[in-house]
Amino acid sequence: MDLAAIRAYAAAARQVADPDASAAAGAQAPVAGAPGFGDMVMNALSETQAVMQASESLTAQNAAGQAELVDVVTAMAAAEVQLETVIAVRDQVIRAYQEILRMPI
Template identity: 65%
Template sequence: MDLAAIRAYAAAAQNATGAGSSNPLQGGEPSDRIDFGSMVMDAVGETEAAISTAENLTGQAATGQAELVDVVTAVAAAEVQLETVVAVRDQVIKAYQEILRMPI
C-alpha cells in the first residue's frame, strides 16, 4: 500500500474519532486539525510527482539508462495513486449530488 494512502486513511480516522481536536460546540479552537482540501491537494501533488517520475523513467528506459522493471514499477505506482485520487473524487461528487437531492 502506498504511503500517501496510509497517511490519508490515518488522517481520516483521526478526524472521525475526534482525536486531537476540541468540541467546536463549546467554542474551543481545534488543534492539529487537517482539512479535507489540503489532504486532497497533498494527494494530487504526490500523484503528479509519481506520474512525473514514471514519465522520466520511461524516457530514460528509451535511451537505455533505466531498467524496464523500474519503469513498470513506477508506472504501476502512479496508476494506483491516480486511481485512488479519482475514486475519492467520484465519492465526493456522489456525496454532493446526494446532498443536492435532499429536501429543504
C-alpha cells in the first residue's frame, strides 16, 4: 500500500494544527480544552497510518512464515476500512468547501 498520500495528509494537517500559522492567518483561537479540527484530523491520520503500518508488518511477517494468514487478512481489512473512512471524510470536506465557494456574497 502507498503511504505517501497519508503522509501528505498528515503534513497538511500539521500545518493546519500549527498555532503560529493559524495566528498569522488571522484565525480565531480554539476554545480552551476543546480539540480543534486540525487535532481531530491529525489523530485520524496517525491512527490510519498506524493501522496500515501494522498491516504491512503482519504481511511481511506472514511472508517470513511468522504470522497467520487470518491475522494478515484481518489487519488488511481494518486498514482498508480506516483508509476508506479517511477518504470519505476528505471528500465531504472538499464538497463542503466547494459549496461555500459557490455561495453568493
